[in-house]
Amino acid sequence: MTLTQHDISREIARQATAHAATGEAAHHPARGYAPYRSSRLRHPGQPLVTVQDPEGAELSGPAFGLTDVTELDADLTRQHTGEPLGERITVTGRVLDRGGRPVRGQLVEIWQANASGRYAHQRDRHRAPLDPHFTGVGRCLTDAQGQYAFTTVRPGAYPWRNHHNAWRPAHIHFSLFGTAFTQRLVTQMYFPGDPLFPYDPILQSVTDPAARARLVATYDHDLSVPEWSLGYRWDIVLDGPTATWTEEGR
Amino acid sequence: MHPTPSQTVGPFYGYALPFPGGGEIAPVGHPDAITVHGYVYDGAGAPIPDALLEFWQPGHARAGKPGSMRRDPVTGGFAGRDGVTFTGFGRVATAADGHWSIRTLPPAGVPYLSLCVFARGLLHHLYTRAYLDPAATDPLLAALAPGRRATLLAAQEDPRTHRFDIRLQGPEETVFLDFR
Ligand SMILES: [Fe+2]
Numbered sequence: 001m002t003l004t005q006h007d008i009s010r011e012i013a014r015q016a017t018a019h020a021a022t023g024e025a026a027h028h029p030a031r032g033y034a035p036y037r038s039s040r041l042r043h044p045g046q047p048l049v050t051v052q053d054p055e056g057a058e059l060s061g062p063a064f065g066l067t068d069v070t071e072l073d074a075d076l077t078r079q080h081t082g083e084p085l086g087e088r089i090t091v092t093g094r095v096l097d098r099g100g101r102p103v104r105g106q107l108v109e110i111w112q113a114n115a116s117g118r119y120a121h122q123r124d125r126h127r128a129p130l131d132p133h134f135t136g137v138g139r140c141l142t143d144a145q146g147q148y149a150f151t152t153v154r155p156g157a158y159p160w161r162n163h164h165n166a167w168r169p170a171h172i173h174f175s176l177f178g179t180a181f182t183q184r185l186v187t188q189m190y191f192p193g194d195p196l197f198p199y200d201p202i203l204q205s206v207t208d209p210a211a212r213a214r215l216v217a218t219y220d221h222d223l224s225v226p227e228w229s230l231g232y233r234w235d236i237v238l239d240g241p242t243a244t245w246t247e248e249g250r
Numbered sequence: 251m252h253p254t255p256s257q258t259v260g261p262f263y264g265y266a267l268p269f270p271g272g273g274e275i276a277p278v279g280h281p282d283a284i285t286v287h288g289y290v291y292d293g294a295g296a297p298i299p300d301a302l303l304e305f306w307q308p309g310h311a312r313a314g315k316p317g318s319m320r321r322d323p324v325t326g327g328f329a330g331r332d333g334v335t336f337t338g339f340g341r342v343a344t345a346a347d348g349h350w351s352i353r354t355l356p357p358a359g360v361p362y363l364s365l366c367v368f369a370r371g372l373l374h375h376l377y378t379r380a381y382l383d384p385a386a387t388d389p390l391l392a393a394l395a396p397g398r399r400a401t402l403l404a405a406q407e408d409p410r411t412h413r414f415d416i417r418l419q420g421p422e423e424t425v426f427l428d429f430r
């Protein structure tokens with residue numbers, strides 16, 4: 001029997017109700033979230049084992065620097081001989097720890113589909129055109145204020161095979177490092193007002209509405225560049241044990 | 251402040267995250283270099299062909315060094331590591347058969363390599379540790395039942411080769427960690 005959007009939407013609603021009934025905030029998705037079918041065999045059944053180890057290697061982390069990034073890496077529209085098709089955008093924001101302190105000099109990596117919703121990847125079989133002028137990969141280091149910035153094109157929505165007629169809302173994948181390995185984050189940034197939000201089990205896996213809202217960028221007219229690009233702002237807060245952060249001003 | 255939620259790495263990170271030499275953490279020709287390798291399996295025991303593993307070992311300096319993914323300013327492509335610096339960071343994607351391998355130096359100061367696992371289908375990454383010394387003891391290992399503890403102990407295949415398999419789910423599921 002075909003698994004329809006209606007079936008998945010019903011499962012999503014059940015999970016949302018179950019979360020609301022807990023009355024508690026949940027900052028991250030549960031790893032086992034049935035509406036996202038690929039999660040079923042890929043999440044642990046045992047609870048995580050808590051480690052409180054001030055000598056743990058994980059309280060330090062990898063470092064990146066000058067040699068790891070060139071300036072052009074942050075402009076995804078200049079990586080080929082021609083301009084990519086699509087709506088040019090700039091995406092910027094700050095990377096902070098849970099104490100609100102900027103995460104400085106750390107690596108931010110992004111990847112995304114092109115304006116038609118197609119990844120430059122052999123295994124993406126979506127019948128939308130590839131763009132010879134767009135690979136969809138960027139990287140930069142955060143500055144002294146924890147700020148990152150990318151120039152790219154707005155990615156298209158794309159179909160996937162979770163269920164019949166499944167579509168992912170437009171998104172940019174982000175990978176972030178903090179000063180500790182425990183602060184590692186891989187996530188996705190979404191665009192405001194996308195009508196696909198309620199249908200997408202990956203976004204909805206974040207069952208807490210306030211947490212889900214933190215995955216959506218804000219259109220910021222002051223960031224738009226005249227005759228050039230539309231601006232979006234998206235701040236990112238890295239999680240991690242209290243050993244890696246302190247409340248601001250403490 | 252509340253953290254930004256995690257989302258899955260998905261299937262299409264290939265041009266962005268893996269880099270040439272990502273598993274070559276040991277300086278070129280280092281006489282102490284070891285090989286660590288294994289497979290990643292799902293809850294049905296099937297190999298996972300699109301997992302991404304990150305390795306972190308701080309070394310005696312207890313800090314990372316830049317240079318894991320140096321860029322070539324002429325071509326914009328990867329220049330590779332400089333062959334000398336030990337950055338402590340490695341990153342490899344599993345192959346079609348779920349296999350991965352790295353070459354690194356034995357961990358310094360602690361008896362384990364720290365690992366972070368990402369995969370399509372995994373909504374939030376998982377941390378674990380590969381203990382390379384079969385006789386290693388520490389508070390984490392001591393707190394685990396023997397069957398669970400065994401999932402963190404790499405098997406020594408020869409003096410310089412260690413095997414560490416990762417099972418995301420099931421009876422032999424790897425111990426995954428939450429840092430507080
Ligand atoms: Fe995607």
